Amino acid sequence: MTHGSGPLDRDACLALDAQDPLAWVREEFELPAGTIYLDGNSLGPLPSAAPARVQEVVTQEWGAGLIRSWNDAGWFDKPRTIGDRIAPLIGASAGTVVVGDTTSVNLFKALVAALRMRPERDVIVSEAGNFPTDLYMIQGASELIGGYEQRLIGDSGPELVDVLDERVAVVVLSQVDYRTGRMHAMAEVTRQAHDVGALVIWDLCHSAGALPLSREDCEAAFAIGCTYKYLNGGPGAPAFVHVASRHQGVARQPLTGWHGHQDPFAFTPDYKPAEGISHFIISTPPVLSYAPLESSLDIWEKVSLDQVRTKSLALSGLFIDLVDAWLGDHVEVVTPREAGQRGSQVSLRHPQGYAVVQALIEAGVIGDFRAPDLMRFGFTPLYLGHTEVHDAVATLRRILGEGTWEDQRFHERAKVT
Numbered sequence: 001m002t003h004g005s006g007p008l009d010r011d012a013c014l015a016l017d018a019q020d021p022l023a024w025v026r027e028e029f030e031l032p033a034g035t036i037y038l039d040g041n042s043l044g045p046l047p048s049a050a051p052a053r054v055q056e057v058v059t060q061e062w063g064a065g066l067i068r069s070w071n072d073a074g075w076f077d078k079p080r081t082i083g084d085r086i087a088p089l090i091g092a093s094a095g096t097v098v099v100g101d102t103t104s105v106n107l108f109k110a111l112v113a114a115l116r117m118r119p120e121r122d123v124i125v126s127e128a129g130n131f132p133t134d135l136y137m138i139q140g141a142s143e144l145i146g147g148y149e150q151r152l153i154g155d156s157g158p159e160l161v162d163v164l165d166e167r168v169a170v171v172v173l174s175q176v177d178y179r180t181g182r183m184h185a186m187a188e189v190t191r192q193a194h195d196v197g198a199l200v201i202w203d204l205c206h207s208a209g210a211l212p213l214s215r216e217d218c219e220a221a222f223a224i225g226c227t228y229k230y231l232n233g234g235p236g237a238p239a240f241v242h243v244a245s246r247h248q249g250v251a252r253q254p255l256t257g258w259h260g261h262q263d264p265f266a267f268t269p270d271y272k273p274a275e276g277i278s279h280f281i282i283s284t285p286p287v288l289s290y291a292p293l294e295s296s297l298d299i300w301e302k303v304s305l306d307q308v309r310t311k312s313l314a315l316s317g318l319f320i321d322l323v324d325a326w327l328g329d330h331v332e333v334v335t336p337r338e339a340g341q342r343g344s345q346v347s348l349r350h351p352q353g354y355a356v357v358q359a360l361i362e363a364g365v366i367g368d369f370r371a372p373d374l375m376r377f378g379f380t381p382l383y384l385g386h387t388e389v390h391d392a393v394a395t396l397r398r399i400l401g402e403g404t405w406e407d408q409r410f411h412e413r414a415k416v417t
């Protein structure tokens with residue numbers, strides 16, 4: 001994003017925003033005036049159509065339709081129909097994704113299913129810096145089934161190639177690191193794991209809606225992810241699980257609820273797994289929670305992920321350039337500067353990062369903080385422009401320059417950071 005000897009100035013940002021092919025999408029979201037929202041990597045904003053869709057589901061489908069809506073409004077099939085709408089966003093085919101439960105629960109299902117496919121192996125590989133729930137679910141599943149060694153890569157530990165061998169059953173990785181924004185080359189890593197006969201589960205929480213994924217990336221593996229970040233499905237929105245076609249029928253998940261049965265309404269006493277991806281559904285789907293996600297997917301169906309990626313890299317590149325130019329003495333950029341190696345966020349290290357983020361939020365720029373010292377900023381091209389990125393860094397410069405963050409009120413830790 002540099003031009004000449006420095007980063008873009010505000011007028012150049014305004015000019016870029018005026019030509020932005022995605023500028024119209026901003027109108028599809030409700031964003032409070034006077035706020036620059038750089039936390040869509042944690043919780044996406046409200047799609048403008050969502051309140052009416054929620055109202056429709058509540059008053060018409062539930063209120064008027066009552067029990068009939070399980071059939072008439074397609075409630076029963078929502079895990080699959082919404083899964084088919086998410087599939088193209090993660091490089092998956094129709095019939096390989098279902099939506100329901102949480103990311104953690106979906107990871108548990110995929111992990112136990114994958115471990116059962118490699119009964120003779122006793123190692124699970126993950127990354128020391130992986131999102132904690134992933135590590136905790138690995139530990140819980142290992143404890144339950146028993147006898148698994150956990151090998152962790154990264155964080156100055158070994159590389160993947162150093163830990164892969166014939167004992168590895170499953171590799172569980174987040175494609176984009178939640179703290180640093182660093183991105184794995186998904187297809188290549190999957191191939192490396194498959195070469196030793198291991199299976200791969202990708203956590204796509206920071207990828208879905210952030211960047212395009214190809215069939216090559218996703219089709220060979222298991223994947224899980226949430227819909228409340230870049231997919232803008234709302235707080236606690238249901239998560240997705242993808243199971244490659246070639247694993248379906250073989251992969252047996254452990255939470256054998258009635259909606260994953262071949263014929264739930266036969267009410268027979270013995271569990272028989274449903275064909276295909278339906279076996280990964282557990283129970284009664286969260287109908288009300290799908291409603292905002294459906295409004296968001298209506299928007300996603302009108303935009304090109306390639307355009308989203310191009311703009312995302314332009315915005316994050318501009319942010320890094322401005323930080324380098326204005327704030328080099330105050331903060332350290334921990335996200336890869338190489339565009340191909342980062343997702344859609346940039347993280348800055350500052351020893352008092354929590355207080356700095358609180359001061360920024362009070363000044364109208366919303367980012368977040370991850371212990372011990374990282375300030376995270378998400379770049380979401382559907383509703384952010386270059387000028388806002390420029391103004392956000394200018395605000396950060398002011399706060400760091402004036403030492404605003406030193407005020408005691410910015411140091412009191414809330415439960416959610």
Ligand SMILES: Cc1ncc(COP(=O)(O)O)c(C=O)c1O
Nearest residue numbers: 102103104131133174178205226
């Ligand atoms: C990479 C990653 N995995 C999982 C989760 C959360 O899982 P859950 O939706 O089960 O709370 C997060 C939440 O931020 C995440 O960043």
